[in-house]
Amino acid sequence: MAGHSKWKNIQRRKNAQDAKRGKLFMKLAKEIYVAAKTGGGDPSANPGLRLVIEKAKAANMPNENIERAIKKATGNQEHTNYEEVKYEGYGPGGVAVMVTCLTDNKNRTASNVRVAFSKNGGNLGETGCVSYLFDRKGLLVISREELDIDEDDMLLQAIEAGAEEMETTDESFEIYTAPENFEEVKNKLAENGFSFVTAEITMIPQTYTTLTGDDLTKMLRLIDMLEDDDDVQEVYHNLDESAIE
Secondary structure (H helix, E strand, O other): OOOOOHHHHHHHHHHHHHOOHHHHHHHHHHHHHHHHHHHOOOHHHOHHHHHHHHHHHHOOOOHHHHHHHHHHHHOOOOOOOOEEEEEEEEOHHHOEEEEEEEEOOHHHHHHHHHHHHHHOOOEEOOOOOOHHHEEEEEEEEEEOOOOOOOHHHHHHHHHHHOOOEEEEOOOEEEEEEOHHHHHHHHHHHHHOOOOOOEEEEEEEEOOOEOOOHHHHHHHHHHHHHHHOOOOEEEEEEOEOOOOOO
16 A cells, blocks of 8 residues: 555654664663563563564664673663653644653653753643554565565565555555564564564554644754653654655
């Protein structure tokens, strides 16, 4: 099903974040630490850890950094405990924003997130004020470069693997799954010889908001300010960025 490329919205922000390599590695290490602390240090028995490690490798995070975070989480010595906290609110022009954080100091994190919203024309809201506007989905992106398969055949393979839907652009196939089916779909497609540009469970907006002018400038600044915070792991929003260069 060709249509609005949801991944374009995700991709643009991730490309910008990937440029901040050291900060990205630090956030990934924190995510690996929490996954290993929660479900154990063996990726084969911990799907959450396995997914984060794949994400880290896709970002070219060194293996020693990954192993260090796992050892730190599974060691006997006392270490910092991180807590997941989520914030919801509205950016300029009514754009829905959800922020996921891992923090050892909720007061600091709440203050920083609040300042980012207030400085850029946004407002923090109550829990649940925008989350209903997003669907939690598995996302698998396959590059079409040097891939000898047409859209119909790719769609058939995706559906047979258990995917819910597929969107096609000139550059990629974007395959969406229910979160509980993500690993199964990913493994089946990998067995069929496909590799992934992106493989993650994410939040997909049900609708998108288009901004221009000052509102757009403020919204992009809000996203950048949030992503630059050490405690912020993910920023989800329904701004339509697909047309922004």
